[in-house]
Amino acid sequence: MEQTTTIFGIRAIIEAIESNSTIDKVYLQKGLRGDLYFELEKLIKKNKISTSLVPVEKLNRLSKHNNHQGAVAKISPIKFYELDELIEQTLNADTTPLFILLDQLSDVRNFGAIIRTAECTGAHGIIIQKSGSAPVNAETIKTSAGAAFKVPICKVDHIKDAIFQFQAADIKLVAATEKTEESIYDVALNQPIAIVMGSEHKGVSNSVLKMVDYKAKLPLLGEIQSLNVSVACGAFLYETVRQRIKQ
Incomplete structure (x- = not known):
């Protein structure tokens, strides 16, 4: 490796x-x-x-x-992609776009786990911010089981830059947040989407939440009122897969 x-x-x-x-x-x-x-x-x-x-x-x-x-x-041991080129490439392919935006996620193991699940669910790319985000280092790659070499990763100056680009391409933004009454199971994920996951401690920032098309949460039936971000991301991705396979 x-x-x-x-x-x-x-x-x-x-x-x-x-x-x-x-x-x-x-x-x-x-x-x-x-x-x-x-x-x-x-x-x-x-x-x-x-x-x-x-x-x-x-x-x-x-x-x-x-x-x-x-x-x-x-x-970094990997090559980063340009987001505009990746969006154009995905739109030109015979597929429904699926992207992941990470808003200030900082733990390399969570990052690696998300990359691994992204590869398994056919995501077309992951977008991170240049500053304040977890690095793509040897530990990230190890946790991703090598998926970091397979899933395109883009760096942007600010997460909002990516949001504007997705909106221009008519790709809907779905934020994972507890600050909503909407369940992930009630959101249409079989359209072109980008899933927004927040940081380990603060979640998706309020400024980003104001810009997204949908806010959705996972049902929590136990006493602990939060999930690990990589686990939550996996649940969102596989609900997306379920809806798309069902078509």
Whole structure:
């Protein structure tokens, strides 16, 4: 299995960004200064790359004590797709579009599990936000059982950008949320849709909920009033499959 690549050194990271490598995250030493550092910082902001300020001990571990100059980056092991191209490709195929939008989901194991179920249910792609989302790293790929190499994944500047693109393509947005009385079993999922799943702790953000076409929840019959996000996503995906097979 292809592993996430680690690179270190400010100049090396600058060159990786400028060569359009897919940087998952950059770790920077607290208190770092200098012209080269500010050049890197400018590139990181311009490309909306996720960053963390960390103590030097963490950088030593990540770089295995090589000369990291206060900066270490993780390069994604997969190629990301352009959303507009993926939508067009799916619309031109003899199939009913099914996409998944992840609104600030941060746990790599949940992400991997969702990718695996997405592949098993024939989803055409998963969309994540460039910043604040779980990375596609070795653990994600392992949890996905390799499905991360099979399901197209897109990164957008903001989840709302993806929503606008789906709306322009007449693909309906279905948000998984407890902030509704509508059951998932009462929503028509046999039309072109994109399922919106929220973060582990906050769910789908209120600003996103205001933009979707449908809000739906799963019935919870026990005392615990929430499901793991990857489990909930699986339930939504398989209800979609059930409705489409039934046609």
